[in-house]
Structures are given as structure tokens and as C-alpha cells.
Amino acid sequence: MAIARHGRGPGAVARAYASQVHPVFMLPPVATALFGAALAGEFDPALALVHAGTAFFAVYTAHVKDGYVDFHRRGEDDDHPMTERGCRLGLVGATLGFLACLAGVAVLAESTATPLAVALVTPTWVIGYLHAPQFDTNPVTTTLGYPVGIGLCLLGGYAAQTGRIAAAPIALAAVLVVTLAGVKVIDDAQDYEYDRSIDKRTVAVTLGPRRARRLATVALGVGLFAVVPLAIARVLPASAPAASLAFGGVVAVAVRKDSGTATMLLVRGAYLFLAGLLVATFFRPLADAPLPDITVLGPYTYLATEVVFGTAALALLVRAGRDATRRAAATIALLYPVAYVWDWYTLEVGVFSIPMRTGIELLAIPLEEHLFMLVVPALVLGIHETVHARRDAEPADEDA
Template structure:
């Protein structure tokens, strides 16, 4: 039985599986893992690579499962490159890779590293159709996965719990939750028709925008406050200013464009934070 719905042979199958790699949504968790490693200051490349592969496998699981649910269960999408069997094979492969990475982390680091990593797969697998039907979990699932990726990426290297990576994880959770609210708002009409309770459906589009920008402003203020308190390096304020500039432009844009601008703004935000930590080393972490 074929794994790909369009075409036959190895090439068509590989293209179908590759189609489930969505860089815009996949890069942030991988970058967050590496940022966690940077915060540890003396990263071991092998450990960083293992955790990055685990995050790739987790996000790939989410993409496969989400596509399967949207096309085969909800009849939401017009097309899907994989057959039902192809989706099951993809889930099995990604889960196997994730499990192997966890076993390596267990052997090289310890059970706490695994305990911080496993929830990312659980969020990915259960996002659809369970978590995405509730306003809170639909909004915070992806941001929480990125926050855990950052924190676990640090722990894998440092084998300790510290204030700095925890602070950054919280900032990303709040900031990205705001972006996710706006991202969901663009599907307001459809989500309402299938009784999918996003924040926009639960509160209405106007209130959802208020919540979204309230979350993002809160995250930026936390960055500034932590910089003033010397928890974050002072130059981290530049990251807040850079994202704030993008948010001001996005506020006047329609949902689709606003989402695109804010997601790319989060890339800039992360890049400036990496530079702030890399070029201005912290005397101590935690």
C-alpha cells in the first residue's frame, strides 16, 4: 500500500514525508534548544545535537498528527500528501527517533533531562484533536513546547536548574502565546463553525487582540525588568525594543500579515537575545 497520495515510488514517498517539514514553525523550537545550550556557556556539541534532533522529532510528530486530523478526521484541508498509512508510518518513525534521543539523554545526562524533554512530544501528539479544542491549551501548546525546549536545552548542558533559562522560558511562553492568539484569530469564522474554542472564538476577535497584545507587552516588560535587576544582561533590552517595533507595525495589519510579521519578529527577538548573552557573558547563571 502506498504511503504517498500523489505519485508512486521512493521519490514521491520522500517528497510526501518532506512536505511535513514546515520551517517557519519548526525552526523556533530548534533555535530555542540551541539558545538554552548557549546559556550554559560551555555546551557539549553532541548533547546539543541530540536534544535538537529530539525537538525536530517532536515538532515533526505534531505536523504529521495535525495534518492527519485536519484532512482525515475533520475534513478541514482540501488535500494531504500522505495516505492514512503514510501518516501512521511517519508518526512511528518520528516517535522512534524521539525515543532514541531520550534514551541517549538518559544515559549521558540523567532522568531529569528526559523528564523535561518528554512533555514536548506529549504536547505535539495531543495538540490535535485534544489540546487545540480549549482556549488555554490551544494557545499555549506551541509556546510551552518552545519554553520547554529552551529550558531542557540548558539543563542537558548544565545539569542544574537556574533562574536565567527559566526566566527566558517564561518570557517566550508569554510572548509566543500572544502571537498564537493572533494566529488563531485569522481562522475565527471556520473555528467558530466547528466549535473549536480558540481565544478569538471564546472572547470575540476584538477582545482576542487585546489579550494578545497584552501578553506580548507583558513579556517585553518582564525582559526589561529582568535586565534592570541584572538577571538578564542589560543588552537584552534591545531585543524587547526590536520586537516592540515589529509589534507596532503588526498592530495595524490584518491577521495573516500580522502573524507573519510577529513570527519573524520573534526570530529577531531570539537573535538579539542570543547576541546579548553571547557577547556579554553572565558572571553566573542562576
């Protein structure tokens, strides 16, 4: 029986199987597996490559199974390079390749590392095999399958080298899972109309495209910002937020684009994010760099920070429009008396002190505190008006 649907002979068979290698989706898990090994510090290159092989075959299994189900079972795809027999043989070959690499991990890893490494690696194949038709019809599993697999690749790469799991790889895996979940939601939204017509319950179908885009934006924001407190807590290196800053620029552009363009930008931006995290955690370029010390401004330090953030708040409100600025001014005016009494009381009873200030006082509290009570709510309202103005401009969802 034939294996390839287009052409005959070994060349056609090779082309059919090679067509299931999708670098865009295969490079991240393979690179992440190697990243996990690099996090261990001194690592065994052979073990790292064998473990990366498990990631490759797990994703290859997912691609072959997905094509088999979508074309031969559901009739969703217009074409597929392999016959049913070819798909089954491809699944057998991918599974054997995965098992061979898994055995290699067990042999090359230290005896104490083997159980944990195997426990973390095995689910990646399970996720790939069950991607279709079990996982890809549920909004939770269809969204989290690939990101969770990426996280397991990182943890498995680290565990294979060390036999344990540390805070840094766990934190990085969590950041990648949340961030890539946002990318996956936007990616799935490309097929919203078709998925809806066959009752395929992706997040976009379940929530509607508009709410799904909001959820994806929140996930991306949470994942990118999480790097900052993790760096402050010294779980991640001090330079790790630079990776979030770089990817954040891509996200800021992508979330305003259509799903196809956004996905293209975000997938490539994710490579940049991963590369930035790798450089930060492996080379630690800012390990010995002190924090910028703005106290060189002396008594004007606090005032200077208020000028910076106040300027940002004013810019946001002006951009939001005259009505937004008027609403913000009215809200701040009503809030000010409450904030004034609260601020005076906390200063009076010694809850906090402000050493880096001018010393000028108005109505029994420092000048800087008067400005603080204006700047903070203005910044909050500026962000609020900007976000909701954008949402109001979006078209309403169709019934999902």
C-alpha cells in the same frame, strides 16, 4: 497499501514526508534548544545537537498528527500528501526518532543531569502528539501548547548540559512563553470564521476577534517589558532590553494589521527577538558599560527629565485631539490640589528628598514638583486617550 496520496515510488513517499517539515514552526524550537545549551556557557556540541533533535521530532509529530486529524478525521483540509497509513507510519517514525534522540540525551549527559533533562524533554513529544484533536479545541491548550513547548526546549537544553535549572533560563523561558502566546492568539484568529463554523474553541472564537487581539497585544507587551526589570535585577544581561526594543518595533506595526499579515510579521520578529536575546546572554556586549549619567546637568537634572516626558505627554494629547486635551486639562486641574497637599506633606516630614534640582521654590515646594504634578497625569491621560481612541475606532465583534 500506499503511503503517498500523490504519485508512487520512493520519490513520492519522500516528498510526502518532507512536506511535513515546516521551517517556520520548526526552526524556533530547534534554535531555542540550542540557545538553552549556549546559556550553560561551555557546552557539549554533540549533546546540544541531539537534544535539538528531540525538539525537531516533537514538532514533526505534531505536524503529522495535525494533518492526519484535520484531513482524514475532521475533513477540514482540502488535501493532504499522505494516506492514513502514511500518517500512521510517519507518527511511528517521528516517535522512534524522538526516542532515539532522548536516549542520546540520556547517554551523553552527565548521570546527574539525565533525570532532569529527560523530565523536561519528554513533555515536548506529549504536547506534539496531543496537539490534535485533544489540545487544539480548547482555547487555553491550543494557545499555550506551542509556546510551552518552546519554553521546555530552552530549559531542557540548559538542564542537559548542567543538570540544574537557573534563574536566567527560567526567566527567558517565561518571557518566550508569554510572548509567543500572544503571537499564537493572532495566528489562530486567521481561521476565525471557519473555526467558529465548526465550534472550534480558539481564543478568537471564545472572546471574539477584537478582544482576542487585545489579549494578544497585552501578552506581547508583558513579555517584552518583562525583559527590562529582569535586566535591572541582573537576572538577564544589561543588553537584553535591546532585543525587546527591536521586536517591539515589529509588534507596534503588526498589531495594526490583519491577522495574516500580523502573524507573518510577528513570527519573523520572534526570530529577531530570539537572536537578540542570544547575543545579549551569550556575548554580553554591555557587560562593562555604565548607566548613562544625566546628573552632569547638575541642578537642572530633574527639570530636564520633566521636559522630556512632558513633551511626550503633550504630543500624545495633541495627537488624541482637542477634546482629549480639554478633558485631560480638566482632570489635571482637579487633581492638582490633592497632589499639592500630598507632595508638600511628604516633603515636610522627610519622606523623600530631591538633591538634583534648581532650588527654586513656589508655595513651599520645589518648582520641579509643581511640574511633576502636571506631567505625570498628563502622560497617563495621553496614553489612556491614545489607547481608547484606537479601540473605539475598531469594528465591534460579531457574537462569539
